Amino acid sequence: MLGPVRTDRATVNLTPTCPTTLSGLLSAMRKSLSSLIMLGRLLGVVQIVVGLGMWFGMLAGAVAFHTAVGSLFVLVLWVVAGIALFALPKRGVALFALLWGALVLWFGMAQMTLLPGSAHWAIRVAHLLVGVAAMGLLEALGGAVKRHKADVTP
Numbered sequence: 001m002l003g004p005v006r007t008d009r010a011t012v013n014l015t016p017t018c019p020t021t022l023s024g025l026l027s028a029m030r031k032s033l034s035s036l037i038m039l040g041r042l043l044g045v046v047q048i049v050v051g052l053g054m055w056f057g058m059l060a061g062a063v064a065f066h067t068a069v070g071s072l073f074v075l076v077l078w079v080v081a082g083i084a085l086f087a088l089p090k091r092g093v094a095l096f097a098l099l100w101g102a103l104v105l106w107f108g109m110a111q112m113t114l115l116p117g118s119a120h121w122a123i124r125v126a127h128l129l130v131g132v133a134a135m136g137l138l139e140a141l142g143g144a145v146k147r148h149k150a151d152v153t154p
């Protein structure tokens with residue numbers, strides 16, 4: 001049984017929600033989930049807008065910015081997938097999202113070297129679809145963790 005414990009020097013509160021425990025840490029991470037999902041949405045929309053700007057030649061100098069924002073987006077996806085890995089009873093989608101994040105990063109980095117020439121439009125469309133699918137995975141995982149939490153919390 002945990003609770004306030006009297007020691008020689010002070011009373012230490014050992015409640016199960018203590019943030020230094022693993023469950024306390026996980027609960028704090030889940031509370032940040034909504035902020036993470038909002039951040040991921042924002043970064044995803046920025047990626048689409050800046051990416052299309054680059055595609056149509058209006059933002060030709062934005063490649064470094066787009067790459068940095070894209071990497072941050074993948075980081076957010078990985079964190080949400082990591083939370084889902086611990087929070088959800090089934091881990092398949094979370095593991096898939098971790099791998100998909102790696103694919104988004106690899107595709108983005110390799111993008112300019114793939115099929116250079118007249119067929120490069122296919123790589124551009126594929127890159128856009130891979131990114132949009134990653135945004136969908138973020139939504140699906142975030143929603144699943146929130147619903148699961150609502151189901152198990154009295």
Ligand code: HEM
Binds near residue numbers: 070106108
């Ligand atoms: C949500 C994620 C992402 C979305 C929705 C997205 C979207 C786009 C779009 C629409 C374009 C313009 C079409 C094209 O050239 O393919 C583009 C270009 C590009 N993206 Fe992304 N992107 C994402 C993530 C990333 C990441 C993570 C990287 C790098 C690590 C990256 C690197 C690039 C590069 C280098 C280009 C320019 C390619 C070229 O000029 O041929 N993107 N992106």
